[in-house]
Amino acid sequence: MDKPFQRKGSESNAHVGRDFEAKIQTYFEKQGLSLSYGVTVPIGVTGKKPHSFDLGSKDGKILVECKAHRWTEGGNVPSAKLTVWNEAMFFFHTAPSGYRKLLVVLHDFSSRRNETLGEYYVRTYSHLIPEDVEVWEYDENGKHGKRIK
Template identity: 35%
Template sequence: MDRVGWRKLEKRVKSYFSEKLDRDLSETECQVGPEQYHKFDLVSGSRDVVIECKSYTWTEGENFPQAKISTANEALFFLSRVKADRKILVMQDDLNPAGQSLVDVYVERYDGLMDSTEVWRYIPQSDGEDIVEQVRDSGQVYTPKEIDSESTQSSEQVKSSPFSGKYAPLCEILSNTDTDTVEFTFKEINQLLGDSLPKSAYQYRAWWLGSSHSHSKDWDSIGWTVSSLDLSNEEVVFAEKIVE
């Protein structure tokens, strides 16, 4: 199976859906809350179509990438908050040795979060046309049911997150992952944080690797460090520190 980087994926998705839907599509910021905006990957000029693009692979151990997939769930949340006739999540697919489709497994696990969002699989081809298939049609928006008071947890039983500050969502993922490495693009981190990384994160390795910075102390305090950094491709790999 051929794979492309997320920038190339976004360009291919733009080309495909621009022709299919007869729309001019471009990266556009849309309102998702009273005072909150999110920049979506592809939006039509009339804003009736909104598309987010994601790309994941099975882990080296052939496990479901639970930590990284949280950015797709965040995309679902933002799509649910925007007003549009069609909301589409496009995912570059990956097959494990058993032939399982990552996109199929994702839809099976998280269908209840998808509401009116369509999910499409994208498989780039070096020879011939790319394979593009709709995996999930827009379903019914979930309406919460009344919960039996006897089955609810008391406020004392509900634990709040131990993390705080801008990089709390990142630390939350690192602390809960069942793998010893987690890879992110800078774009995925921005979406996870709901804010942009500072310019120095794009320009200087020391921003990621320096141990004296407050943000690096956040992930260092929970036993994680940056093991690999590619500023040109805007990618970073976090690894769990080995305790000797």
């Protein structure tokens, strides 16, 4: 069965996400930052409900959302996927203050656009990114990360 919205060569999009989270956890561990899976904190505007972030540390007060999205095969903007990034910004905005908040995205460069998807997001959606949120890119090939905002 053809799955047009599934990444080629992957078992499922859920596997892609979990694998990416594991790479991010390993990367930050090497930087001296110990992160656990599924850190839950109360978020909300008028009331609070628990939300589980991809990675984080309650003791270290760190919350991390990981996104392994790429440009479309045709080199276009994956608009629907970026709405999920915007949703992550809202979760960060409504999370408790005092936490370090990181959105970590896959480094995916478009030669046609001469920018990465992360750079495009920061340039286009900067008005939705809370000031206390860091945006990082992780290069799977070089196994290194870089803060881009």
